Amino acid sequence: MELEQAQKLWQPQPGWLNTASYGLPPDPVWTAVQEALADWRVGRTSWEGWGEAVDRSRVAFAGLVGVPAADVSIGSTVSQLLAPVAAALPAGATVVVPEVEFTSNLFPWLVQGERGVEVRTVPLAGLVDAIDAHTDLVAFSLVQSADGAVAPYEEIVAAARAHDALVVVDATQACGWLPFDGGLADVVVVGAYKWLMAPRGSAFAYLAPSVRDGMRPDAAGWYAGQDPHASYYGPPLRLADDARRFDISPAWFSWVGTAPALELIAEIGVPVIRAHDVALANRFLAGLGRPPGESAIVTVEVPGAREKLERAGVRAAVRAGRVRASFHVYSTEADVDLALDALTGRPDPG
Structure with a gap:
């Protein structure tokens, strides 16, 4: 288009x-949400149609950042999606973060301090040089919220790989206007209500298989099931074997608006x-x-x-x-x- x-x-x-x-x-986003709200108001339809927008959104997001849809988890906020990543860090791990980082990509690491996780904040311009043999994970925004500074993504990744450190990228202020290869990182999180122009309440996480295998889905519910519609009641635990095990139950109307927004961005x-x-x-x-x-x-x-x-x-x-x-x-x-x-x-x- x-x-x-x-x-x-x-x-x-x-x-x-x-x-x-x-x-x-x-x-298209406004219309889709208004139609869904009108149906909700009078009970004109069942909810499954609204839920289908999640699958469309997941596929569209995966296409925008160049990763497999099976490696994408959905949630509501960046910090919620980062929480299990932070909880999976070993006790005593060291995390390096820019000092100007938006706190949704800072507080999840800081709250692990009681387990001995150390967070070092450094100037964004010195982030690459701050990654060393003691670094277990580097977390940064691809584009900074405060001033729009674009991080040297590939340089940061190269430095992290040289020291076997994980790379976590918050692309909330980038995804939708800045092309990038999400697969270079281990984790990419995006809140969809900014440059993806979706209703607030939808968010994505790319979780590389090597990372999510060490994570525990503490927020798992029916929607994290291998077959969500067969996961309403009773044991045993039967979670999805891909990134969907970290999904949380979707806020329907947010996702009804998210799918057409991402599809339009891809079309343009x-x-x-x-x-x-x-x-x-x-x-x-x-x-x-x-x-x-x-x-x-x-x-x-x-x-x-x-x-x-x-x-x-x-x-x-x-x-x-x-x-x-x-x-x-x-x-x-x-x-x-x-x-x-x-x-x-x-x-x-x-």
């Missing part, structure tokens, strides 16, 4: 530059979306006299920026004391120029 054609499927109000907080649903193409998003981000930076970057997320320090943007109706975020603007498939040059007019005080050409 051509980008210009695809953009007609979104209905944003001008000035939405905050996809790094949450993405906007395209029409992540490389196409990346080129569009980064071009807009660099238009924004150029308008402020800043050098170009490689991220769809940018942060700037402009006196009174938050107030100026709010007065102009531009919705952005403030992270780590700086204004954070993020640009996605539905963003336009007009959105960028609206923000630049507000920040620079230049006259509106209209």
